[in-house]
Amino acid sequence: MQFPVADELATRFTEAGHQLYLVGGTVRDAMMDRLGNDLDFATDARPERVRELLTGWADAMWDTGIAFGTMGAAKRGATVEITTFRSDAYDRMSRNPEVSFGETIEDDLVRRDFTVNAMAIDMATKKFVDPHDGRGALQRRVLDTPATPQESFADDPLRMMRAVRFVSQLGFTVAPRVLAAIREMAGEIERITAERIQAELSKLLCGRYPRRGIELMVDTGLADHVLPELPEMRLEIDEHHQHKDVYQHSLVVLEQAIDLEEPDTDPDLVLRLAALLHDIGKPPTRKFVEGGGVSFHHHEVVGAKMVRKRLRTLRYSKEIVEDVAQLVYLHLRFHGYGKGEWTDSAVRRYVTDAGPLLTRLHKLVRADCTTRNRRKAAALQRTYDDLEERIARIAADEDLARVRPDLDGNEIMRLLGLPPGPLVGKAWRYLKELRLDRGPLDHDEAIAELRKWAAEENITPPDES
Known part of the structure; x- marks a missing residue:
C-alpha cells in the first residue's frame, strides 16, 4: 500500500520515539481494495504530544475529539485521525466510555467493535498486527x-x-x-x-x-x-390471501426504488425511507369486509402521520421528515388515474402537490408495483408512462414547476384596496385553485375572477374611475 502522507507521519513519529499504527476500518478497506482518503492511526503518544508532532506538518488541524484522545488533521487532500492507544472502561449505565489510555496496540485492538476492525499495520516496520484473526473473518x-x-x-x-x-x-x-x-x-x-x-x-x-x-x-x-413500525408490518395473512405480506412487499419496493436511482449518484436517503415506510399505515387501518375482502382505507394519510412521528423521534431534520411524509401521503394518488381519466386540472394538482419531490414520487410509484402478474405490471407501467407524458406536455405549455396565481399579492392588494393581511392570502389561494383547475388565465380574465370572488366575500374594491 502506497500512501505518502502515511509514510511522512510514520517518519515524524518514529524519529520522535513514538509508535504509529494504521488501524481499524482503514486497514479493512485497504484489504478490500476500497481505501479512500480518510486514514485512521493509533499511537502511544499522548494527545498533546500528537498535537506537537502535527504542528508544522499538517495543512489544517482540529481537536474536537481530544477529550477522547483523538486529533484530526488534513494534508494534501487526505484526512487523518490519530488516537492515543485506548483501554476504555465503561460503567455500562451511561452512553460514553470513561477514557483510559493504553500502553500497547494489543490493548487498543481488543476494545474495538469487530475483529475486521481490529487489525493494524506498524508504520515503522510495515508489520501486520492481527491478534484476533480479523483477516480470516474478512476472508469469510x-x-x-x-x-x-x-x-x-x-x-x-x-x-x-x-x-x-x-x-x-x-x-x-x-x-x-x-x-x-x-x-x-x-x-x-x-x-x-x-x-x-x-x-x-x-x-x-x-x-x-x-x-x-x-x-x-x-x-x-x-x-x-x-423502528417498531417495521416488524408491525408483518401482518398475518388470512386464509384467502386477500392482501400481500406488507413487510415483504415494502422490502421489495425498497429494492426496486434503489434500482431506479440515477447511476453514479449518491444513495437517495429520502427515497429509500419513503419506499421502506410507504405502507406503515396499513396495520392500523386494516379491516376485513364481507365476502372475504380486506381494506386499508386512508392508510396513506395515517402513514404520513406515523412517518412524521417516528422520524422526529429519530431526530431527522425537518426537511427529511416533511419530504418522506409527503411522499408517503402521495404514493397512492396515481391509482386514481385509471386509464387516463384524470383531467388536466388533476394532473396539475398532482405536480403541484409533489413540488420538488415529483421525480422521487415517479420512482416511488413505479417501485410500488410488485405484482407477479406480468400483464398487470406492464399495464401499470404503461399507464404511468402516459401520466408522465401528459405532465411533460402540460409543463411545456404552462411551466408547471412554478404554478402561481395569474395575479400576485401586490396586484391583489391594489385591485381590492386591501392592506397586507389574511384576506390577501385568501384571495391568492383562490386564484391559485382557479389556475390549477383551468390553467393559465389572461390578465383581464384573472381580474374579473378576482372581482367576482371579492363580491362574494363582501369586499368592495376601490373606484378606479
Whole structure:
C-alpha cells in the first residue's frame, strides 16, 4: 500500500520515539481494495504530544475529539485521525466510555467493535498486527467481536446497530454468537441517543445491501426498539390471501426504488425511507369486509402521520421528515388515474402537490408495483408512462414547476384596496385553485375572477374611475 502522507507521519513519529499504527476500518478497506482518503492511526503518544508532532506538518488541524484522545488533521487532500492507544472502561449505565489510555496496540485492538476492525499495520516496520484473526473473518466475510459479544455490546450497545449497518454496507454475515447476543441484548439499544441511532440507520439504508441489514434488524428484535413500525408490518395473512405480506412487499419496493436511482449518484436517503415506510399505515387501518375482502382505507394519510412521528423521534431534520411524509401521503394518488381519466386540472394538482419531490414520487410509484402478474405490471407501467407524458406536455405549455396565481399579492392588494393581511392570502389561494383547475388565465380574465370572488366575500374594491 502506497500512501505518502502515511509514510511522512510514520517518519515524524518514529524519529520522535513514538509508535504509529494504521488501524481499524482503514486497514479493512485497504484489504478490500476500497481505501479512500480518510486514514485512521493509533499511537502511544499522548494527545498533546500528537498535537506537537502535527504542528508544522499538517495543512489544517482540529481537536474536537481530544477529550477522547483523538486529533484530526488534513494534508494534501487526505484526512487523518490519530488516537492515543485506548483501554476504555465503561460503567455500562451511561452512553460514553470513561477514557483510559493504553500502553500497547494489543490493548487498543481488543476494545474495538469487530475483529475486521481490529487489525493494524506498524508504520515503522510495515508489520501486520492481527491478534484476533480479523483477516480470516474478512476472508469469510463474517462479523465477530474481539472480546465476547456480550461484553462488547454491554460496553457500547450502538455496536449492535453497527453490525447491521456493516451487513448492509459490506454484505457480511454475523457470527452465530454475535447474532445470539443481539437477540439477547436488543433492548440495551435504548441506552443510546436517538441521534447516534439515526446516523447508523441512515448509513444502513444507504448501503449496497440495505434489505439484508433491515431483515437482520427485524429478526433480532433491534427494530422493535429502533423502528417498531417495521416488524408491525408483518401482518398475518388470512386464509384467502386477500392482501400481500406488507413487510415483504415494502422490502421489495425498497429494492426496486434503489434500482431506479440515477447511476453514479449518491444513495437517495429520502427515497429509500419513503419506499421502506410507504405502507406503515396499513396495520392500523386494516379491516376485513364481507365476502372475504380486506381494506386499508386512508392508510396513506395515517402513514404520513406515523412517518412524521417516528422520524422526529429519530431526530431527522425537518426537511427529511416533511419530504418522506409527503411522499408517503402521495404514493397512492396515481391509482386514481385509471386509464387516463384524470383531467388536466388533476394532473396539475398532482405536480403541484409533489413540488420538488415529483421525480422521487415517479420512482416511488413505479417501485410500488410488485405484482407477479406480468400483464398487470406492464399495464401499470404503461399507464404511468402516459401520466408522465401528459405532465411533460402540460409543463411545456404552462411551466408547471412554478404554478402561481395569474395575479400576485401586490396586484391583489391594489385591485381590492386591501392592506397586507389574511384576506390577501385568501384571495391568492383562490386564484391559485382557479389556475390549477383551468390553467393559465389572461390578465383581464384573472381580474374579473378576482372581482367576482371579492363580491362574494363582501369586499368592495376601490373606484378606479
